[in-house]
Structure formats: structure tokens, C-alpha cells
Amino acid sequence: MWGHSFRDRMAEQKLFRSRAIFMTVLIFALLCLLAGRMAYLQVVLHEKYQDLSENNRIQLRPVAPNRGLIYDRNGVLLAENIPSYSLTLVKERVNDVDETLTYLKTLIDISEREEKQFRKHLKHNRRPYQAIAIKHKLDEKEIAQVMVNRYYLPGIDVEARLVRHYPEGATSVHALGYVGRINQKEEDRLDKKQYSATKHIGKLGIERRYEKELHGQVGYQKVETNARGRILRVIEQVDPIPGEDLVLHLDQRLQNAAAKAMKGYRGAVVAIDVASGGILIQYSNPSYDPNSFVTGISHAEYSGLRTNPDLPLFNRAIRGQYPPASTLKPFLGLSFLEAGAVTWQDEINDKGSYKLENDDRLYRDWKRRGHGKVNLHSAVMESCDTYFYDAAYKTTVDNISPFLGKFGFGRNMTLDVPNALSGLLPSREWKKKKRRRSWYAGDTLNLGIGQGFMLATPMQLATATAVLAGKGKWHSPRLMARLGNRPPEIDSKKLPDIVLKDSKDWDRMFNAMTAVVHGPRGTARGLRRNLNFTMAAKTGTSQVVSIAQNEEYDSETLAERNRDHALFIAFAPAENPSIAIAVIVENGESAGRTAGPVAKAILQEYLLGAKG
Amino acid sequence: MLAPWAYLAGVIALIGVLVLGVSGKGAQRWLALPGLPRFQPSELMKLALPLLIAWYMASKSTPPKLITLVKAMVLIAIPLVLILKQPDLGTSILIAASGILVLFFAGMPWWLMFSMISIIAACAPLMWFFVMHGYQKQRVLTFLNPESDPLGSGWNIIQSKTAIGSGGIEGKGWMQGTQSQLEFLPESHTDFIIAVLAEELGLIGVLLLLILYFLIIIRGLYMATQCSSLFGRLLSGSLIITFFIYVFVNIGMVSGLLPVVGVPLPLISWGGTSVVSLLAGFGVMMSMYTHDVK
Numbered sequence: 028m029w030g031h032s033f034r035d036r037m038a039e040q041k042l043f044r045s046r047a048i049f050m051t052v053l054i055f056a057l058l059c060l061l062a063g064r065m066a067y068l069q070v071v072l073h074e075k076y077q078d079l080s081e082n083n084r085i086q087l088r089p090v091a092p093n094r095g096l097i098y099d100r101n102g103v104l105l106a107e108n109i110p111s112y113s114l115t116l117v118k119e120r121v122n123d124v125d126e127t128l129t130y131l132k133t134l135i136d137i138s139e140r141e142e143k144q145f146r147k148h149l150k151h152n153r154r155p156y157q158a159i160a161i162k163h164k165l166d167e168k169e170i171a172q173v174m175v176n177r178y179y180l181p182g183i184d185v186e187a188r189l190v191r192h193y194p195e196g197a198t199s200v201h202a203l204g205y206v207g208r209i210n211q212k213e214e215d216r217l218d219k220k221q222y223s224a225t226k227h228i229g230k231l232g233i234e235r236r237y238e239k240e241l242h243g244q245v246g247y248q249k250v251e252t253n254a255r256g257r258i259l260r261v262i263e264q265v266d267p268i269p270g271e272d273l274v275l276h277l278d279q280r281l282q283n284a285a286a287k288a289m290k291g292y293r294g295a296v297v298a299i300d301v302a303s304g305g306i307l308i309q310y311s312n313p314s315y316d317p318n319s320f321v322t323g324i325s326h327a328e329y330s331g332l333r334t335n336p337d338l339p340l341f342n343r344a345i346r347g348q349y350p351p352a353s354t355l356k357p358f359l360g361l362s363f364l365e366a367g368a369v370t371w372q373d374e375i376n377d378k379g380s381y382k383l384e385n386d387d388r389l390y391r392d393w394k395r396r397g398h399g400k401v402n403l404h405s406a407v408m409e410s411c412d413t414y415f416y417d418a419a420y421k422t423t424v425d426n427i428s429p430f431l432g433k434f435g436f437g438r439n440m441t442l443d444v445p446n447a448l449s450g451l452l453p454s455r456e457w458k459k460k461k462r463r464r465s466w467y468a469g470d471t472l473n474l475g476i477g478q479g480f481m482l483a484t485p486m487q488l489a490t491a492t493a494v495l496a497g498k499g500k501w502h503s504p505r506l507m508a509r510l511g512n513r514p515p516e517i518d519s520k521k522l523p524d525i526v527l528k529d530s531k532d533w534d535r536m537f538n539a540m541t542a543v544v545h546g547p548r549g550t551a552r553g554l555r556r557n558l559n560f561t562m563a564a565k566t567g568t569s570q571v572v573s574i575a576q577n578e579e580y581d582s583e584t585l586a587e588r589n590r591d592h593a594l595f596i597a598f599a600p601a602e603n604p605s606i607a608i609a610v611i612v613e614n615g616e617s618a619g620r621t622a623g624p625v626a627k628a629i630l631q632e633y634l635l636g637a638k639g
Numbered sequence: 640m641l642a643p644w645a646y647l648a649g650v651i652a653l654i655g656v657l658v659l660g661v662s663g664k665g666a667q668r669w670l671a672l673p674g675l676p677r678f679q680p681s682e683l684m685k686l687a688l689p690l691l692i693a694w695y696m697a698s699k700s701t702p703p704k705l706i707t708l709v710k711a712m713v714l715i716a717i718p719l720v721l722i723l724k725q726p727d728l729g730t731s732i733l734i735a736a737s738g739i740l741v742l743f744f745a746g747m748p749w750w751l752m753f754s755m756i757s758i759i760a761a762c763a764p765l766m767w768f769f770v771m772h773g774y775q776k777q778r779v780l781t782f783l784n785p786e787s788d789p790l791g792s793g794w795n796i797i798q799s800k801t802a803i804g805s806g807g808i809e810g811k812g813w814m815q816g817t818q819s820q821l822e823f824l825p826e827s828h829t830d831f832i833i834a835v836l837a838e839e840l841g842l843i844g845v846l847l848l849l850i851l852y853f854l855i856i857i858r859g860l861y862m863a864t865q866c867s868s869l870f871g872r873l874l875s876g877s878l879i880i881t882f883f884i885y886v887f888v889n890i891g892m893v894s895g896l897l898p899v900v901g902v903p904l905p906l907i908s909w910g911g912t913s914v915v916s917l918l919a920g921f922g923v924m925m926s927m928y929t930h931d932v933k
Contacts, residue, residue, distance in 0.1 A: 035700075039746075039869055040864070040872075042702070043746075043863075043864060043869075043873075046743060046744050046746075046876075047744070047860045047863065047876060050860065050880060051856075051860055054853070054856055054880075054883050057883075057887050058849050058852070058853055060896075061849060061887065061890045061894070061896075062845070062846055064894045064895075064896055065803065065842055065845045065846075065890075065894060066842055068800060068803045068804040068837075068894060068895075069803060069804060069806055069808060069842040069845070070807070070808060070842065072804045073804055073805070073807045073808075075804065076800065076801045076802075076803070076805045077804070077805045079801045079804070079805070080801050080802070080804075080805035080817060080818055083798075083817070083818065083821075083823050084817045084821055251821075253821040253822045253823070259821070
């Protein structure tokens, strides 16, 4: 193998040299290709990649605005924002999500429901490097447990954020409502930009009605981040504009008084400031704590509220529709006078029942033996049904129904109370349209004592009472008194003021209603004791629709739930009314003994408590 | 004449890798023998194979007969298949190339050269179905369209192109590259380091580097032609061209010209065994030049 000839070696070298030269040329060409490629990227496409590189590095982060605070009329804080600590996870920084969760569970309690929620969020619309909450409302011990072991938990963090808190708890939830996590349906509807950093939204009540104003304007931070999403510095910042603070007409002291007075009852209280239409009390009992809803109520707690036979979630103040019964009589009485069907002097002799011609049915008075001689004044004071049957018949539904409509019955007159129901004001046309029956004289008689088809919510009763107390002056009921620095909202809904043919009739009706409490035979004369102001009122007892006989249920519950509802409307002081109130106690039977004392306690707190 | 023994040891080590090797990132490439540091036998092969083929070709007459070339190709095929099995496509191609380059310098006829290239090109689709692993196919798909999976397998190449492109002509400045310093660019110390250089030093820096590489290669080829023995010429020529292939494949892949294969940028990338084999190769070349010049 070493025996090559000289010529062979020359040939070999020549061959090698030629191939080496070929290679040199090829390599040069290929290096030029690389250089050309680099030049193409760095010169021709430079701007494109410059932008891409900037977008990589610079991120716009939305900053959530602080939600506006809510105060009552005396400056008592009703809704605030307090820091709350959540355990969060960034998937991109975690090696193994399951392993991490298992380890976390050895440190703190993570319920099955929390884990399920977390996994759901992890799957759905998540940006890369977005932190997903595992558990909310960590207490100090839990925070410490996690932070101490944080070294073993890459991608796990404890995040502080402000959450809504309602310091007054259950006492005002039926007026305030609450905020909760934004759900899918809301997310589709909301302004993506404004809500890009917001997690909660008003779900009910005032929180929902003034969502836009309370929410504020989102802010932005231009930040430089590394590939792991860590913020290295803030380059530019546009501060969020916090939501506007809201001052309500609501009086928390009276809400507390209502909660105290209503203890043990199912029912509602609504009170309205006569001069402004401001809602002083909007309370429904039993109630519930709105704070449970803010960060997500547990399933057990929620189903507990849902299945509670006392229906705590049911907002009786605006959604409970009851026959107003005798509390309607002052309004009915005015309608009789306006129609010219009766005068204050007209008297009837009540023998305990009323009969229509061509009708065998007896329309009974609540008092079996009758009230004897009664006129409008004593009929209101004693709540004489027979008088009202007779006068209603004479006045006819076509005069009564439109007149009651002037007081807001049959429609939702609230300015800013979401979900308020409108009750039912029956009329000849209504019956024909909805029930496909013609109006009978008997229907008029039932309407004459506030029963039959007629339904009203406590809100409507209080509103009508406030209009009555204001001698026909209309103010739509509203919760909001002031919003930030804005001028007060214009009352777009209000009805025309009610003008009576004889304006003295207001005073006369006031007198009759004052006699209900202060008169010798008044139905609420029991309230007179220890009363330091004059109160005009009207009691009512509305029949509960009987339950079908073939249903099975606990006999004790049946008995209790079948009792009549007790209703009570009042305003005070009678000489110069400032507050109107409506109280309903479900199955409370005697208004004078249940709903009446509730109203009295609250009015006493309102008129005297402030001084004392 | 150690060449056959080195080759034999390399082949045995490669078989050892397949039987009892250590896995990492889905491939079995490392051999952890007690008492020795963990190493990749395929790196040993990078030197052993051209050594063997050069030795073999030098022992035969020139220009080589066809049968000699076929035998040499079998010798090349053995480690090629073993490394493909690991699987390590990049290294196996580089090693095969280093062997074939010896044949090329030994005077392999042009027609054989071109027919081999055409056969390989024709076989490429077959490789797709029979040889390539899932992740390798993914790399090719990503190469064809990196934007199809920007957060997954396309991420590397998008980020590296962004780094290069954003560097512009003058670059962002030493240690000022946001892509690399803020960790958007993966593997910025190893396989993707040219992107860091391009971002921070710009096109000027890249061209300077390419010129340096070209100078090294010309020098290498010159040294090879100066060797008096055929063995020395073949080995030096093969080693310096392999060095170029490293450069070309690496820069080509980082700039998006070639699919991503795990090839470091010689003399620049941070990394263990590949530096050792590269510098050993230079050592061999310089030793040849010193001792084997006519």
C-alpha cells in the first residue's frame, strides 16, 4: 500500500486539489446564501420583526377600577371594597398541575368544588401566562402555609385583590343586591375592553342598577415582561378611573329597626320619604348575607337558601304581590268621593252583610253583627266592609280602577329598583282581555275591599301611601339620592299630581286614618299606647288562597301558612307627614297585633330616635 | 493505525447506547458508564468514522474502484443506522456526510456523486413514512409553516427569526437584545446562539462571523492540500468540510432555511462533547499539517 508511483501521487494530489477548489467555491456560494438570508431578515423584514419583538416584550395590562362605594343617607357605609387573598396558578410555570394540586392539598384545604371550578377555568378562554384562581378568601394561616412552601411551588402565588364587602350584611341585601363573578352570558354582553380586568358585576338590586356608574373606567399599564410573563418594569400607565360613589335615600338605622321588628315574621317593610319619594326602607324578611355571593357561594349554602320554606331569597318588598285588602280603603274612599257616588255625610246601616239584586250571595262584613250606622269616616276607621261594598257598587269599576291607577297601582313606578313587579289593577278591559270573561258586579264588590283580582307589592302600597300623605304630589320611589357629582336624575316616570275636586278631602281622609289609631273604635287603636306622635294608618287582612285538599303536607305548617296576611299602611306625623310606610306580615292575621307594631316601632325610631 | 479500533469502539459504544443508554428529551443518546463521565458515543463517531474511511481509502488505489466505494459506504451505513435509531437525525446526517466527504476527496466519480444525491432526494418522502419519528415530522411541518403552532413547536423558530430580524443592520447592542435577555428566545446559549449574535450585533456581526468561518475553512482546505499522504489529505479535508456543514446547518435552521435539527454552531455554542470532538478534529488536522507535509 505504500508502493504508489510518483505519477500516482501527483495525480492524487491534482485530483484532491481540484476537488478542494470545487469545495471552496461551493462553500463560498453557500455562505453567501446564509449571508443573503440574514440580510433578508435583518434588512428587508427588519421592521416587521422589530414590531414583533416589541410586542413580545411590551404588554398592555388592563387595571381594574375600584368599584364605587355605597352609603346610606347618613353616610353609613353599605358597600365597600376590602382586600382578599386568592391562591393562583400559572399553568405555563407549573411542571405538573395535578402534582402541584396534590401537594397544595397537603398544605391547605381545597374543596372538590373549588378544584372543579379551577379546572373549568383552566380549560376555558385563558390567555397564556394568565393566573387562574384555585381558592379564594385565604385566611392568614393559609397564606403563611403557602408562602413558606412557595419554593416548592413554582407558578403558585397568593394574589391580593379588592373584593366587595357589605358591612351591614343581611339587613340591606334586598335593596342593595350584591355583586358576583361575571358569568359566561354576562361576558358575552359586556364591553370587553372596560371589563378586561374586572371579575365581578352587580347581579341584583342597586349594584346591578348602577353597575355602569359604580364600575368606573378601566386603566392600562404598559409593561415590559419577560417570556415568563414576569413584569420587569412599567413603561407607561393610564390610571383607572374609580367608579362613582353612591349615596342612597336608604336609612340603615331604619333598616336595622325593620330587621329587628320583623324578627320571626315572614314579610316586608317599605318606607318612603314623602317629600322626595326616596326609599328609606326596603326590607324583606327573612334575609340572607350577600357577602356569601361575592366570591362564589358554596353549593350547600345556596341550596339551603333555595329550599328554605321561608324563602329568604324572595324579595317580598318589591316582588311579593298580595291582595292589599282593607289597606286599599283610603284610596277607594277618595275614588268614591271623586266619582260623586258618596259624600262624607252619607250613612248606611250595616247589618253585617251586603246583597246585590239578582244575586243570592251574601257579601259578609268581617264583623258578623255589623257596624250599625256608618259613614265614610267611620267606615275607614272601623274598616267596615259593607259600606265599601255599597259605595264601590255605586261608584262602579270604571271610576275606581282609573283613580287607583293614579296612585301607581298596577304598574311599577320605581325609578331605580330592578326586578320590581307591578302588581295587578283589575278593570273591565283587563278582565276581558286576560280572563276572557266579562266583569261582574261581584268583582266590583271584591275590589271594593281590596280583594279579588287586585294585587299590590309592599313597594306599591308604600308609594301610594306616600302620594296620599303628600296630598297627591307625585314622586317616583327611588333608592339613589346622589351619584358622584352628578345632578340628580330627572323623575322621568312620575305620574301627574293628583288633584281632588275638593282639596279638603285629603285632610278629611287623614282624619279618618288618624282615627284608625287614635279613634275610640279604630282597628289599630292598640298602637295608641306610648305613642308620642300622631299616626295616620290603615290596617288590612288579606285572605290566603286555600291550598288544594289532596296535597300532603305537615298539618302544623298548613295551619300556619293558611292564616291571613296582615297588612298595614301608615304615615306620620299625621299633621305634616314626612314618612309613609307599608308593612306586610305573611300569615300574621291581625294587622293591629303584628304588622301595626312593626310599623309603629319603625316610625318611632324614625321620628324620635334621631333626637334621642 | 488506530483508526479501525476507534471505529470498532465507536460502533460498540453506539450499540451500548441502544441497549443500556440513558434517555433524555425522548431520545436515547447518552452512555453512563461507571467511573466515566456521561457522554454521547455519537460524538466519538464524528471523528472515528472519517478516520476509518480515510484510512480505508488511503489503503486502496486511486481513483477508487466501485467495489471499494461500496464497501466504504457499508462502513458509513453502520453508524448511520445506529445513530438514526437513537433517534438523532442531525448527528447521523453529519456523520454520514463526513464519511462521504472522504470518498468525495478520494476521487469518487461525479456521476456516482450526483446519482447518490438524486437517490437521497427521491428517498426523502419514504423517510417521512418509514424512518422519521413523530417529533421529527413535527419539526419538518413546523419548518414549512411555523405560524401553525406559534406557542408550541413553532415558538422556537418564530422567536429566533424575530430576534434576527429585529437586530437590523447594526444590532441592538451588546447585552441589549430583548429577545434573548428577556428569555423569549429558547436555547439561546446553545443551538440558537446565532440569533443572539444577530440580534445584538446585527448584520455586521453576522457577516464578520461568516467571514471568520470562511477564513478558517480556506485555511483548513489549504492545510489539507499540503498533506503529503493521501490519508492526511482525506481526513483533513473531510474534517474541515464537516465543520462547514455544522455552520451551514446551524445558521440555516436558526434563520428558518432548514428544519430544526439539533446541531450546535461550532466554536460559538456552549456545550460539552461537541466542542471536544470539534477541537479534537482541529488537533488532528494541525498534527497532520505539522508532521505530514512533504
